[in-house]
Amino acid sequence: MSSQLLHTPEGVRDIYGDECARKRMVENRILEVFQRYGYQTIETPTFEFFDIFSKDRGSVASREMFKFFDRENNTLVLRPDMTPAIARCVAKYHMEETMPLHLCYLGQTFTNTTNYQGRLKECTQTGAECILDGSADADAQMIAMVIEALVASGLTDFQVEIGQVEFFRGLAEEAGMDAETAETLRELIERKNYFGVEEVLAGWKLEAPLKELFLRLPELFGSIEKIAYAKNMTKNPRALAALARLEEVYHLLELYGFSDFISLDLGMLNKYQYYTGIIFKAYTYGSGDYLVNGGRYDKLLEQFGKKAPAVGFVILVDSLMLALSRQHVALPVTSVSAVVLYEEAARERAIRLTSSLQRAGNAVISERYQTEKSLSSYEAYAERFHAAKVYYLSDTASGKVFDTMTKTWSEMP
Numbered sequence: 001m002s003s004q005l006l007h008t009p010e011g012v013r014d015i016y017g018d019e020c021a022r023k024r025m026v027e028n029r030i031l032e033v034f035q036r037y038g039y040q041t042i043e044t045p046t047f048e049f050f051d052i053f054s055k056d057r058g059s060v061a062s063r064e065m066f067k068f069f070d071r072e073n074n075t076l077v078l079r080p081d082m083t084p085a086i087a088r089c090v091a092k093y094h095m096e097e098t099m100p101l102h103l104c105y106l107g108q109t110f111t112n113t114t115n116y117q118g119r120l121k122e123c124t125q126t127g128a129e130c131i132l133d134g135s136a137d138a139d140a141q142m143i144a145m146v147i148e149a150l151v152a153s154g155l156t157d158f159q160v161e162i163g164q165v166e167f168f169r170g171l172a173e174e175a176g177m178d179a180e181t182a183e184t185l186r187e188l189i190e191r192k193n194y195f196g197v198e199e200v201l202a203g204w205k206l207e208a209p210l211k212e213l214f215l216r217l218p219e220l221f222g223s224i225e226k227i228a229y230a231k232n233m234t235k236n237p238r239a240l241a242a243l244a245r246l247e248e249v250y251h252l253l254e255l256y257g258f259s260d261f262i263s264l265d266l267g268m269l270n271k272y273q274y275y276t277g278i279i280f281k282a283y284t285y286g287s288g289d290y291l292v293n294g295g296r297y298d299k300l301l302e303q304f305g306k307k308a309p310a311v312g313f314v315i316l317v318d319s320l321m322l323a324l325s326r327q328h329v330a331l332p333v334t335s336v337s338a339v340v341l342y343e344e345a346a347r348e349r350a351i352r353l354t355s356s357l358q359r360a361g362n363a364v365i366s367e368r369y370q371t372e373k374s375l376s377s378y379e380a381y382a383e384r385f386h387a388a389k390v391y392y393l394s395d396t397a398s399g400k401v402f403d404t405m406t407k408t409w410s411e412m413p
Contacts, residue, residue, distance in 0.1 A: 011112075011121030021333040023124075023321055027106055029152040030126050030315060034104035037145055039128050042103045044085040050075040057084045057274060057303055064113040078110035083274075083297065083312060086129050091304035094131075100138075101131040120318060127294070127314035131301070134309030136245055139278045139296060140252035142311050146282055146292050147258045153320060154329040158284035158291070160261050161221070163268030164246045165275050165295070167230070170239030171213065175206055185214070186269045192218040209233045221265035224250055230266055242277070249278055274300040278311070286326030287319045336385040337362035341378055343369050346393035353391060379404070 008014060015023060031041070050067060053060065060080035067077050079085055082105060094101060106126040113119070128145060130138045143160055150158055168189070172182040181200065188196035194215070201214055213233040220226045227243050227250075234240065246264065253262055270279045270293075279295030294313025301308040324331065338357055342350035347368070354366040365385065369378075375392070382390045383404050390402035391412065399412040 011119075013120065018333050018335070019321075021335050022324075022331040023317065025331055025333065026153045026321065026324070027124070027126060027317060030149045030317075031104065031106060033145060033149045033152050034128050037102070037128075037141070039102040039104040042086060042089065042105050043107065044079065044082070044089055044105070046108065047076050047078050048085055048088070050077045052084050052088050053077060053080055055273065057087075057300060059083075060111050064111050066110050066112050079107070080109055080111050082107065082109060082125055082127060082314060083129065084300070086312075087297075087301045087310070088304050090131050090308070091301055091306040095306055097132065100133040102128070103131070104128040124317040125314045126317055127312060129310060129312035131310045132308045133311070134298060136248040136252060138311050139245075139249045140256065142294060142313055143249070143253060143262075143280055144256045144258055146280070146294070146313055146315070147256075147261050149315060150282060150284075150291070150320075154324055154331060155284060155320070155327070157327070158261065158282055159263055160280055160282045160292070161263050161265045161268055162246065162249065162278065162280045163265045163270075164242040164277060165269060165279055166242035166277055167239050167246070167266055168217070168269050170236045170242060171210065171234060173238060174234065174236040175204060175210060175214075177204070189214075189217045189267050190269045192267065194218055217267045220267055222263055224264060226264055226266060245277060270295060280313070284323050284327070287323040289316075289319060291316055291320050291323065334386050335363060336365055336382075336387040338364050338389045338391060339378065339382045339385070339387050340364055340366045340391045340393070341369050342366075342393040343395065345395045346399070349399075350391075350393050353393070375402075379407075 050065070053065065055062070065077040065080050067075055070076055086103060086105065090101060090103075104127065106124070109123050109125050111121055111123075113121070128142065130142060143162065146160060168186060169182075172185070177185070185197065185200050188200065197215060197218065201211055206214070210233070213230065220230060224247070227247050231240065231243055250259070250262065250264065253259055268279060268281070274297040275295040276298045277296035280292070281290040281294075282292035283290055292313055292315050294311070296309070296311040298309040301310060340350050340354045340357070350366060354364050357364045365387070369392070378390060379402055382402070388404055390404070391399060392402065393399040400409050401412055402409050
């Protein structure tokens with residue numbers, strides 16, 4: 001039993017040492033980008049009422065949530081998704097607000113699933129939400145923030161794919177499809193299953209241009225020219241408005257200077273029900289799935305009693321760290337600058353030296369010398385923490401310094 005207590009349950013892990021320091025560094029770099037854009041941090045509870053994350057509001061199925069009960073027998077869940085929790089919070093504290101809100105966060109989410117090998121059940125997520133701004137400018141700003149955040153993390157080789165869920169919904173509306181057929185077709189297009197799409201369409205009488213457009217949706221990704229092709233294949237007002245919005249967002253991102261990071265994908269059709277317009281994902285090599293997921297969700301806050309357009313995204317920090325590691329992106333970590341080692345007679349002098357180094361901005365470990373240990377063990381100790389120097393004070397007046405780079409001792413001045 002004592003051995004079992006040293007291990008963690010399936011789906012969670014300890015992060016410590018340099019790995020933890022690198023993760024904190026990346027998180028701080030990302031949050032700094034958000035704050036430069038004027039976004040304010042928000043924290044929501046780790047657990048909430050189950051109904052906050054219902055099918056129409058959340059991104060996680062009920063069976064994949066960690067559920068438990070409080071003393072009043074209310075069903076609670078560990079937070080599986082950030083966006084519904086923030087929507088609930090905004091509706092509670094900003095019900096009368098009419099000006100845009102810019103919020104960002106960093107926290108843990110929990111999903112009770114074993115469907116994906118290697119997928120953690122507890123994940124770190126950071127992201128941003130822009131509430132009460134329904135413009136294409138807000139959509140473009142979100143994607144610009146994603147790009148800047150990923151660059152700030154150290155990533156250089158990545159792509160942000162942008163889609164438009166309203167385009168597909170407009171085509172399905174034009175075809176007169178029922179909800180079940182439209183959902184089946186959406187899943188097939190999302191998976192780029194050409195033969196499955198063809199099989200579903202075989203049972204529907206559609207005009208030739210509309211049928212061809214459905215058949216070609218899985219391959220309509222890449223450059224802005226794909227939008228021009230799609231415009232010529234439909235006259236549905238809803239679909240055309242979606243294309244116009246996508247085109248406007250793309251041109252705004254050109255103004256940001258980020259077009260090299262962008263590709264368009266009319267076959268990107270997110271399964272989450274709360275998305276209502278622009279959607280996007282970021283990918284890179286070294287990670288088996290997307291790093292970023294986001295989009296516009298203009299109807300979500302209405303479910304909490306506040307009518308407000310909104311757009312946001314989440315960065316999967318653990319997936320990002322995996323990609324950075326596999327791409328060998330250097331994230332130099334200097335957790336400790338120096339070790340001050342002292343004998344009892346030099347205690348006062350050691351405290352003054354430590355305080356002086358710390359006030360100068362250094363991270364310093366101060367340790368009383370244990371006589372049963374050798375100086376060489378303290379040298380190795382300092383090297384494990386990447387400390388540049390070991391200051392050894394043996395009495396009130398003298399001392400010496402060990403340089404971990406040259407492996408040499410010298411007298412203190």
